[in-house]
Amino acid sequence: xxxxxxxxxxxxxxxxxxxxxxxxxxxxxxxxxxxxxxxxxxxxxxxxxxxxxxxxxxxxxxxxxxxxxxxxxxxxxxxxxxxxxxxxxxxxxxxxxxxxxxxxxxxxxxxxxxxxxxxxxx
Amino acid sequence: xxxxxxxxxxxxxxxxxxxxxxxxxxxxxxxxxxxxxxxxxxxxxxxxxxxxxxxxxxxxxxxxxxxxxxxxxxxxxxxxxxxxxxxxxxxxxxxxxxxxxxxxxxxxxxxxxxxxxxxxxxxxxxxxxxxxxxxxxxxxxxxxxxxxxxxxxxxxxxxxxxxxxxxxxxxxxxxxxxxxxxxxxxxxxxxxxxxxxxxxxxxxxxxxxxxxxxxxxxxxxxxxxxxxxxxxxxxxxxxxxxxxxxxxxxxxxxxxxxxxxxxxxxxxxxxxxxxxxxxxxxxxxxxxxxxxxxxxxxxxxx
Numbered sequence: 001x002x003x004x005x006x007x008x009x010x011x012x013x014x015x016x017x018x019x020x021x022x023x024x025x026x027x028x029x030x031x032x033x034x035x036x037x038x039x040x041x042x043x044x045x046x047x048x049x050x051x052x053x054x055x056x057x058x059x060x061x062x063x064x065x066x067x068x069x070x071x072x073x074x075x076x077x078x079x080x081x082x083x084x085x086x087x088x089x090x091x092x093x094x095x096x097x098x099x100x101x102x103x104x105x106x107x108x109x110x111x112x113x114x115x116x117x118x119x120x121x122x
Numbered sequence: 123x124x125x126x127x128x129x130x131x132x133x134x135x136x137x138x139x140x141x142x143x144x145x146x147x148x149x150x151x152x153x154x155x156x157x158x159x160x161x162x163x164x165x166x167x168x169x170x171x172x173x174x175x176x177x178x179x180x181x182x183x184x185x186x187x188x189x190x191x192x193x194x195x196x197x198x199x200x201x202x203x204x205x206x207x208x209x210x211x212x213x214x215x216x217x218x219x220x221x222x223x224x225x226x227x228x229x230x231x232x233x234x235x236x237x238x239x240x241x242x243x244x245x246x247x248x249x250x251x252x253x254x255x256x257x258x259x260x261x262x263x264x265x266x267x268x269x270x271x272x273x274x275x276x277x278x279x280x281x282x283x284x285x286x287x288x289x290x291x292x293x294x295x296x297x298x299x300x301x302x303x304x305x306x307x308x309x310x311x312x313x314x315x316x317x318x319x320x321x322x323x324x325x326x327x328x329x330x331x332x333x334x335x336x337x338x339x340x341x342x343x344x345x346x347x348x349x350x351x352x353x354x355x356x357x358x359x360x361x362x363x364x365x366x367x368x369x370x371x372x373x374x375x376x377x378x379x380x381x382x383x384x385x386x387x388x389x390x391x392x393x394x395x396x397x398x399x400x401x402x403x404x405x406x407x408x409x410x411x412x413x414x415x416x417x418x419x420x421x422x423x424x
Contacts, residue, residue, distance in 0.1 A: 052216075052226055053217075
């Protein structure tokens with residue numbers, strides 16, 4: 001299956017990005033073929049609604065699961081509508097999270113934050 | 123005060139916007155007291171996210187009006203998923219998931235662009251109430267105030283409604299616009315029709331930083347302006363230094379005054395409580411009218 005992880009850099013040795021909506025890259029990883037692909041997150045520089053746009057990118061990559069440290073409400077709504085499961089990352093590296101996911105050690109992300117929607121953004 | 127205005131050739135329905143950049147410098151203190159001392163005036167609270175001018179004026183509201191914006195509603199049977207609207211929306215209020223277009227109503231800024239770019243007219247216009255405006259009287263001052271519902275994207279439509287409500291009072295009264303803090307689009311909306319901008323600053327480094335931003339804004343809008351330093355304690359004053367560098371006129375320095383602070387904390391209007399403050403704000407108002415009248419004269423000469 002294909003999974004997505006927000007990544008600080010576009011290489012497999014990168015760390016997981018702490019932000020979902022404004023991560024610079026997404027790792028799209030195929031757990032069967034171990035093929036890694038990096039997508040640039042065009043939402044990173046959005047004035048507002050970054051989570052929605054980032055989620056659209058991830059949904060369009062046709063993944064079945066998202067691994068992320070955090071996720072806002074709007075993005076979570078997109079993933080719910082798309083039937084994509086959200087797992088909480090553990091530790092800092094992409095590699096250890098891929099391994100942990102394959103071994104079924106990651107938990108479903110329970111806590112969805114209300115978002116940091118920029119006030120006075122208009 | 124009315125005679126004074128006539129002598130100074132100040133137009134009677136002059137719009138004076140009070141703004142500050144930083145919050146808590148005294149916008150409401152100044153605009154409330156100036157409106158009260160001008161008596162036959164209009165006070166407009168444009169800080170629709172946290173309005174507080176009405177706490178001082180305590181008007182009895184005689185008008186309440188909801189403010190709505192237009193947001194898109196999707197007709198899923200017409201939408202073919204071309205995503206033109208998704209790509210167009212700068213606020214990312216639209217997403218296309220599982221062959222369905224989804225609208226994030228709280229993110230939508232009601233720009234209307236999605237209606238224009240949809241080739242199939244799959245979006246219909248839906249009204250959404252985002253807040254209310256109120257109006258009432260307080261000892262001769264017409265008080266207008268608006269409040270935005272929690273979580274809405276932008277207060278601009280409410281500010282627009284407030285300012286157009288002002289136009290309904292064709293009584294040639296001076297209008298005092300209490301602006302929101304900051305220097306973003308809600309402030310721009312509040313000052314766009316103002317004849318004069320009064321900048322209120324507090325003499326701190328933080329105060330100066332935000333003052334510079336708001337000064338840049340009024341320059342950009344080419345607005346006649348002058349500054350009042352509030353809570354002045356003498357000594358080194360970062361605002362005064364900046365004003366001197368830029369040639370900004372300082373109309374007044376209001377001292378750091380515990381009595382004035384106490385009156386405000388008790389939601390009292392200082393000029394209605396104490397003759398001393400009536401004189402202070404009355405003299406400030408005269409200085410403002412003086413500035414406006416100089417501007418008018420300069421404009422006529424040009």
